[in-house]
Amino acid sequence: MTKQVQQLDRVIIRFAGDSGDGMQLTGDRFTAGTAEFGNDLSTLPNFPAEIRAPAGTLPGVSSFQLHFADHDILTPGDAPNVLVAMNPAALKANLGDLPRGADIIVNTDEFTKRNLQKVGYDGSPVDDGSLAEWRVHPVQLTSLTVKALEGFSLSKKDAERSKNMFALGLLSWLYHRPTEATIKFLENKFAKKPDIAKANIAAFQAGWNYGETTESFSVSYEVKPAKLAPGVYRNISGNQALAYGLIAASVQSKLPLFLGSYPITPASDILHELSKHKRFGIRTFQAEDEIAGVGAALGAAFGGALGVTTTSGPGVALKAETVGLAVTTELPLIVVDVQRAGPSTGMPTKTEQTDLLMAMFGRNGESPLPIVAPATPSDCFDAAVEAVRIAVKYRTPVMLLSDGYLANGSEPWKLPSAAELPDISTEFASGPNHEDGVTFLPFKRDAETLARPWAIPGTAGLEHRIGGIEKAEDTGNISYDGDNHDRMVRLRQAKIDGIADDIPALEVDDPDGDARVLVLGWGSTYGPIAAAVRRIRKAGGKVAQAHLRHLNPLPANVGEVLRSYDKVLLPEINLGQLALLLRARFLVDIISYNRVRGLPFKAEELAGVIQDVIDSE
Amino acid sequence: MSSADLSAPHEAVANGRGLSLVPKSEIKLGMKDFKTDQEVRWCPGCGDYAILSAVQAFVPELGLKRENMVFVSGIGCSSRFPYYMNTYGFHSIHGRAPAIATGLASSRPDLSVWVITGDGDALSIGGNHLIHALRRNVNLNILLFNNRIYGLTKGQYSPTSEIGKITKSTPMGSLDKPFNPISLAIGAEASFVARTLDSDRKHLQSVLREAVEHKGTSLVEIYQNCNIFNDNAFEQLKDPAQRDDITLRLEHGRPIASASKAVRRAADGGIEVVPRSAVSEDEILVHDAHRADPSLAFALSRLDEPAFDHVPIGVFRSVDRPSYDELMAEQLEEAIDERGPGDLDSLLLAGDTWRID
Numbered sequence: 001m002t003k004q005v006q007q008l009d010r011v012i013i014r015f016a017g018d019s020g021d022g023m024q025l026t027g028d029r030f031t032a033g034t035a036e037f038g039n040d041l042s043t044l045p046n047f048p049a050e051i052r053a054p055a056g057t058l059p060g061v062s063s064f065q066l067h068f069a070d071h072d073i074l075t076p077g078d079a080p081n082v083l084v085a086m087n088p089a090a091l092k093a094n095l096g097d098l099p100r101g102a103d104i105i106v107n108t109d110e111f112t113k114r115n116l117q118k119v120g121y122d123g124s125p126v127d128d129g130s131l132a133e134w135r136v137h138p139v140q141l142t143s144l145t146v147k148a149l150e151g152f153s154l155s156k157k158d159a160e161r162s163k164n165m166f167a168l169g170l171l172s173w174l175y176h177r178p179t180e181a182t183i184k185f186l187e188n189k190f191a192k193k194p195d196i197a198k199a200n201i202a203a204f205q206a207g208w209n210y211g212e213t214t215e216s217f218s219v220s221y222e223v224k225p226a227k228l229a230p231g232v233y234r235n236i237s238g239n240q241a242l243a244y245g246l247i248a249a250s251v252q253s254k255l256p257l258f259l260g261s262y263p264i265t266p267a268s269d270i271l272h273e274l275s276k277h278k279r280f281g282i283r284t285f286q287a288e289d290e291i292a293g294v295g296a297a298l299g300a301a302f303g304g305a306l307g308v309t310t311t312s313g314p315g316v317a318l319k320a321e322t323v324g325l326a327v328t329t330e331l332p333l334i335v336v337d338v339q340r341a342g343p344s345t346g347m348p349t350k351t352e353q354t355d356l357l358m359a360m361f362g363r364n365g366e367s368p369l370p371i372v373a374p375a376t377p378s379d380c381f382d383a384a385v386e387a388v389r390i391a392v393k394y395r396t397p398v399m400l401l402s403d404g405y406l407a408n409g410s411e412p413w414k415l416p417s418a419a420e421l422p423d424i425s426t427e428f429a430s431g432p433n434h435e436d437g438v439t440f441l442p443f444k445r446d447a448e449t450l451a452r453p454w455a456i457p458g459t460a461g462l463e464h465r466i467g468g469i470e471k472a473e474d475t476g477n478i479s480y481d482g483d484n485h486d487r488m489v490r491l492r493q494a495k496i497d498g499i500a501d502d503i504p505a506l507e508v509d510d511p512d513g514d515a516r517v518l519v520l521g522w523g524s525t526y527g528p529i530a531a532a533v534r535r536i537r538k539a540g541g542k543v544a545q546a547h548l549r550h551l552n553p554l555p556a557n558v559g560e561v562l563r564s565y566d567k568v569l570l571p572e573i574n575l576g577q578l579a580l581l582l583r584a585r586f587l588v589d590i591i592s593y594n595r596v597r598g599l600p601f602k603a604e605e606l607a608g609v610i611q612d613v614i615d616s617e
Numbered sequence: 618m619s620s621a622d623l624s625a626p627h628e629a630v631a632n633g634r635g636l637s638l639v640p641k642s643e644i645k646l647g648m649k650d651f652k653t654d655q656e657v658r659w660c661p662g663c664g665d666y667a668i669l670s671a672v673q674a675f676v677p678e679l680g681l682k683r684e685n686m687v688f689v690s691g692i693g694c695s696s697r698f699p700y701y702m703n704t705y706g707f708h709s710i711h712g713r714a715p716a717i718a719t720g721l722a723s724s725r726p727d728l729s730v731w732v733i734t735g736d737g738d739a740l741s742i743g744g745n746h747l748i749h750a751l752r753r754n755v756n757l758n759i760l761l762f763n764n765r766i767y768g769l770t771k772g773q774y775s776p777t778s779e780i781g782k783i784t785k786s787t788p789m790g791s792l793d794k795p796f797n798p799i800s801l802a803i804g805a806e807a808s809f810v811a812r813t814l815d816s817d818r819k820h821l822q823s824v825l826r827e828a829v830e831h832k833g834t835s836l837v838e839i840y841q842n843c844n845i846f847n848d849n850a851f852e853q854l855k856d857p858a859q860r861d862d863i864t865l866r867l868e869h870g871r872p873i874a875s876a877s878k879a880v881r882r883a884a885d886g887g888i889e890v891v892p893r894s895a896v897s898e899d900e901i902l903v904h905d906a907h908r909a910d911p912s913l914a915f916a917l918s919r920l921d922e923p924a925f926d927h928v929p930i931g932v933f934r935s936v937d938r939p940s941y942d943e944l945m946a947e948q949l950e951e952a953i954d955e956r957g958p959g960d961l962d963s964l965l966l967a968g969d970t971w972r973i974d
Contacts, residue, residue, distance in 0.1 A: 032969055181969060227973075234970045244965065251961050258724045260716075278952035280959030283724055283945055287716065288749035295713045295746070296720030299689070302707055303725040325710050415970070418961040457705040457721075457728050460684045465653075465700050467708025468692075477655060478700065 003212075004219045010069035011175065011223055012077035015167070016094045017086030017107075019062040020052050022164035027064025029168055029185060033177035035235035035412055038225030039068040042527065044076035044600070045408045049265065049348045056110075056118045061093040070224040074527040074534075076409060078602040084167055086110060086141070089119045100133040105170070107163065109142035137216050141166055148206035152199045162203035169207020176222050179208065231414040238377035238406035239266070241413065242336065243273035245384025247280055250306050251418065252385065253392050254425045257282040258300035260293040261310045265348040266404045267338040270310045290318040294335065298322055301331045302466075304428060304456035306388060310336040313355045314345065316362065316399075324363040326397040327492065329466045330443075330452045333397035334387055338407045341598045350598025351404035353523055353573040359399040360552060360581070366489045368496040370394070371551040373401040375526035378413035380406060383549065389424040393502075394495060395451045401551070403573075405600045406524045429453035429462055440464060443476040450495035500553040506561050510544035511537070517614050518565035520590075522548040522578055525571055525601060532606035536614070543610055551578070559586045567591060569613050571606055633830025634937075635756060638726045639685050646677045653703045664815035664841035665694060665762065669701055672760075675822045679729070679829060686729045689718040691738040694769050695762035695841070698733040712743025715750035715759065722755050723942040729829070732759040736777040737767050740796050744776075747836075748805035753941040754833035758825075761798055761838045762815075766847035784846075799918035799933055802836045803911045809835035810914065811932040815842060816855050820930065827932055833940040853925055865890075865920065867931030872901035873917070878927050880920070888916045890927045906935045 013030070017023045024045055034041050044065040053060030067077035082103045085091035087110035098104070111124045125131050126138050145166040149159040165186070172179055183201050190197035211217050236244075250257035259282065261271045275284040283300070287293035294309040301307030309319065316323075316337045326333040339355045341347035359371050370390050374383035380402055391398040432440050433453060442464040443452050455462040464476060472479035473487055508518070521529045526547050533545045546561060548554065562568055562582065569591045570579050576592040583590055593609045595601065651673045659665045676686065686704040690696035692711035699706030709717050714732045722730040732750075739747045739761050750757060766784070767773040773786040777798065781790040802810045809831040813824040821839065828835035840851040853863050861876040873880040874893055879901045883889040888902060908914065914934040921928040 036969055036971055038971060038973065225973075230973050232966065232970050232972050234965075234968055247959070247964065248961055251959075256724065258720060260720055277959060277964070278949045279956055280964075281949060283949070285720065285723065285945075288745055291713060292716035292719070292746055292749065295709075295716030296723075299707070299717035299720030299722075300724040301720075302687075302717070303721045303728065305720075305724045307720065321710050322713060329707075415965045418965075421961075457687050457725065458682075458685050460682070463684055463704055463706075465702075465706035465708065467699070467706075468710050469708065 003217075006219050006221050008221050008223050009071065010067065010073065011082065011221065012065065012067045012080045013082045013084070013171065014063055014065040014080035014094060014097075015084045016061055016063040016090035017164070018055050018089070019048055019050065019060050020055065021062070021086050022161070023062045023064050023086070026164045026168045027066060029182050030171060030177065031066055031235060031410060032181055032185070033172060033179070034066065034068045035233070036178050036181055039070065039223055040072045040226035040228060040412060041066060041068040041235070041410075042073055042076045043067075043410045044405070046599070047349055056087055056089050056115045058089050058093050058119055061089050063090070063094060068223060070226050072226060072228060074531040075600070075603055078604045084171065086163070086167070088115050088121055091125065092119045092121070098134060101135065103135045103137060104131065105137045105139055105167070107141035107167075108138045109140050139170070139210075139216065144206065144210060145203050148203055149199050152195065152202070154195070154199055158196075159199065162200050165200045165203040166207035166210070169204040169209075170211045172204075173208040173211030174217060174220050176220060179204070228412065229414060233412045233414055235410050236378055236413040237269075237408060237410040238374065238380040238402055239269040239338070239408070240273055241378050242374070242380035242384050242400070242402060243270045245381035246274065246308055246334070246388070247277055247282065248381065248418070248421055249385045249388035249424065250280060250282065252421050252424045253306060253388055255304065255306035255392070257308060258297060258305040259284045259308045259310065260287050260296035260300070261285070262287050262290045262293045262315065264290070264312045264315050266340055266407045267310045267312050267315075267336065269407070270336065270338070290315040291322060294319040294322040294333075298326050298331060298333055301326070301333050302456070304454070306334070306392070307332065308334040308336065310338070312338050312340045312348070313342050313358065316355060316358060320363045323369070323397050324365065324367050325468050327363065327367045327369055328468055328471075330395045330492070331397075332391040332395055332454070334384075334391055334400060335397055336400045336402065339401060339403040341596065347598050349404065351524065351573065351600060352596055352598065353403060353525070354577065354596065355401060356551060356574065356577040357580070359401055366493060368493050368552070369397050369399055370496055370499055370553065371399045371401060373523040373549060373551055374406060375523065375547055375549065377406050377409050377411050381413070381416075385421065385424070386549075389422065390499060392424055392426045393451065394449055394499060395454055396496065401523060403524050426454065428459065429455035430459065431461065441474045441476070442466065443471055444474045445491065445495075450491060450498060497553050500556045503550045503553075503555055505557045506546050506548065506555040508544050508546045508561055509533075512542060515542040515544040516566040516617055517542075517569060517610070518544045518546060518561070518567070519569045519571070519610055520546050520548065520562075521571060522551060525573065528601040528603050528606055529571060531603035532610055535603060535607040536610050541611065541614055543614065548578070554585070558582075559588075562586055562588045566617060567613055569593060569610060571601055571609065573601070634832035635830050635835075636679065636681065636729060637832075639729045640682045640727060641680050642682045646683060648674045648677060650683060651676055651703050653701055655700050657701050658697065659694060660845050662844040663694070664764065664843070665698070667815045667818065668760075668762065668821065668839060668841060669698065671818045671821045672825070673702070675825055678826075681729055685727060686731070687721060688731045688733055689714045689721065690733040691743055692769070693735040693738045693767075694843075695733055695735040696738060712738055712741070713746060714738070715743065715746040715757070718757050719750055719753070719755045722757050723945050726756065726942050726946060730757050732757055734759065734761050736761065736763045736765060736775045736798070740776040740798060740801070748801070751802055751805040751807040751834050751836060754808050754938060755941045756832055756943075757834045758828050759834060759836045761836060762841040763798060763838050764841045764843035764847055765795075765850050766843050768843050768846055772846035797918055797922065798836070798838045800915060803915045803918060803934060807836050807934065808833045808936050808938050809932070810934045811835070812838045812840070812930050814840045814851065814854055814930065824932060827935065831935055832943070833938065854928060854930070863926065863928055865927055865929040867904050867906070867917065867929050867933060869904055869906040869932065869935075871904055872898065873904050873929070874901050875927065880917070888913070888920070890920060906932045908934075909936060
């Protein structure tokens with residue numbers, strides 16, 4: 001049978017099933033095939049915090065959305081063109097996001113009376129006409145998988161578990177994805193269980209063959225590779241990019257990396273990744289708690305290591321006192337906050353930008369520190385290197401604000417070569433710094449950076465004591481003198497403020513230079529904002545875009561940029577935290593757009609908001 | 618201590634595994650080399666003075682480079698200690714010194730790292746860090762100044778205060794059962810646990826010597842007098858009229874006994890303190906600090922309860938096991954041996970990549 005092949009410029013697929021169905025793995029493998037094929041792509045995993053929520057229920061639904069295209073794209077897509085629903089719960093939970101006419105592939109084997117009842121369906125929506133607006137492809141995924149694996153000595157239950165690979169095979173056929181890498185992946189993953197490896201490969205191939213032969217799919221689709229900038233690419237998630245950025249920063253700063261960390265969603269993958277790279281001299285320390293994680297990192301920094309701690313919002317709250325100690329002892333330290341929905345435990349697997357004010361002010365006393373926020377998953381690499389550059393040069397803790405969306409989302413990344421990366425090395429103090437030629441002053445500052453010397457144990461003649469008590473200027477001795485304290489508070493603030501001269505100016509993207517509305521963002525909202533801006537411009541509208549990477553200090557030109565537009569729109573996944581800072585600092589009006597739904601903004605949604613602001617001009 | 622005593626322990630310590638990676642000083646240092654120009658600000662009569670002086674007098678014997686010694690502390694009276702030691706020092710925040718010292722010691726095996734802490738700092742706000750440091754066995758010397766009271770906050774009861782303690786925060790008496798630091802440490806898998814007394818300089822120094830030689834975390838509880846808020850808490854151990862009867866010296870390989878009391882196996886399988894006159898010498902329990910099973914050391918740690926009638930002093934437990942920092946360094950070496958040192962370009966290129974021309 002010769003089947004028709006249709007060309008598409010982009011596709012959004014969402015795999016959805018029970019949290020035990022292997023949807024994240026299926027999505028990851030489809031992504032790997034897509035990356036290998038050369039499309040641009042962006043992914044959005046969305047899963048419950050529970051590892052195995054009750055089977056077949058709405059809270060147990062786990063999904064993975066992938067947007068891929070023959071051109072460069074910025075987001076995981078607003079609405080899926082294709083939904084793969086492994087059970088009634090997955091259908092029900094995701095149907096609301098599907099535009100009319102989208103394809104739905106349903107695993108009809110799971111549409112049993114009991115499973116339907118669990119989610120409140122009276123009858124099967126596949127049969128009762130309620131899905132008439134969509135193109136439904138009923139597939140007996142489970143029983144076809146079991147049938148394909150008849151020759152294997154597997155229990156029925158084990159055979160059924162390969163149904164996600166059957167689905168992956170079918171989708172791989174439907175979108176002409178290469179298959180070799182997935183086969184190799186399965187061989188490696190189950191290297192110790194060759195029977196399971198073979199069964200999964202057989203299920204994967206059966207899915208492919210099913211697409212080829214069945215009449216339920218008469219068309220397959222091709223999305224040509226994207227014309228991206230020349231170079232070598234790999235697909236990368238935010239957490240992995242951040243871990244690689246820290247490794248690169250360790251190499252480029254010539255400082256051994258010491259990670260003190262306590263497991264927490266969604267930051268744990270950074271700990272997992274760094275613990276694999278011991279041959280870079282990286283020490284990873286899984287501490288007894290969040291406080292010990294940052295304490296050990298600070299202790300290592302005192303000893304001359306690149307001290308890093310990784311966590312999410314609840315962990316930052318616990319680490320606050322130690323971060324304050326790093327502020328006052330003026331030691332380099334990296335605090336990675338992979339933000340998640342709060343307050344308190346909140347929604348651990350859902351994204352949010354609600355820790356900005358905690359990063360700014362969440363410590364006792366005047367306790368300023370620099371804040372850097374990556375914009376995309378691959379940007380987590382560069383942001384990590386930048387955070388380390390600032391920490392080392394200015395002897396200060398730096399907060400790196402990632403979030404759940406960046407952490408788990410992925411995109412193709414054009415690999416830098418080590419030779420292109422900046423040299424961010426520093427010098428430890430090696431001798432006296434007083435005019436008398438013999439005295440060492442641990443708090444005598446560099447005239448330009450206001451940074452103090454980093455004198456590490458083992459250096460003869462520089463023995464000194466530091467601590468959390470206020471220090472006399474220069475000598476670092478304990479001081480309760482009010483005027484000295486006032487000077488030290490201002491010096492520490494001035495040191496951080498001065499970094500504004502050492503970071504790039506805020507760039508504005510305004511192609512015609514005559515937009516009157518500026519849309520500003522920070523962190524992970526970059527993709528949706530940029531996609532929305534494209535839509536407005538494509539429709540003939542005029543809007544300028546700017547994105548902040550340094551939240552503290554702000555680039556020197558921010559006030560000037562804000563004042564040069566009639567209206568400034570600031571979408572944030574919080575209730576207006578950056579808006580509060582900008583209004584206070586620059587006395588300008590900001591139009592906030594805020595949603596805290598645990599998910600990134602959609603491009604269409606933001607385009608509507610931007611258009612409304614333009615129209616209100 | 619006579620000068621004749623000095624050389625022998627020096628040799629012994631130089632061979633101790635706990636200091637094997639710390640560089641030795643080329644010049645002979647003395648007590649004055651370890652004093653700073655900072656005015657010591659403890660209350661007159663505080664037991665901390667005696668401990669500071671004993672430590673300053675003792676550390677030159679180690680023959681280490683001064684710049685390779687670090688004193689880390691938390692918060693409290695005792696935690697001011699690092700300011701008075703002319704080494705590297707870090708006066709940190711309440712309870713966190715073991716965590717900070719763990720990061721330092723596990724990334725810098727060439728340092729001799731000391732933690733100075735108190736009963737509130739180590740056992741209350743920092744209890745979690747203390748027990749985990751002990752089980753990990755990072756190469757640290759933890760000196761726990763136990764005065765059974767909160768001094769710096771002006772006199773509240775502490776986690777080692779006896780039940781019924783009348784203080785500013787407990788006008789009708791404290792209600793909670795105190796920790797026994799030695800029992801706690803043994804329960805937390807500590808490899809070295811000892812107790813000494815602020816006023817007994819010679820004993821204090823001998824215990825410190827063993828603690829420093831020990832590879833891994835050594836916990837030394839030092840009974841320390843707070844003459845302002847809890848004066849004479851350990852008076853029985855200092856009073857010439859009773860001390861020899863109360864103090865049960867723990868010395869490895871020696872019978873455990875005071876002038877008038879002795880420890881022996883009890884009929885129920887435990888141990889008991891009996892009049893020395895009631896037992897023959899060979900019935901007295903002989904101390905074995907290196908015993909792998911910690912149960913006997915634990916039993917010894919309970920002898921001062923409920924009353925303070927007989928108090929074991931000395932090294933309860935000293936067993937050899939790998940230290941965390943050693944094991945961590947071995948993993949790094951193993952990773953490099955197996956696959957060579959890390960290369961950034963190969964790291965980035967590993968995995969599925971594709972080229973666009």
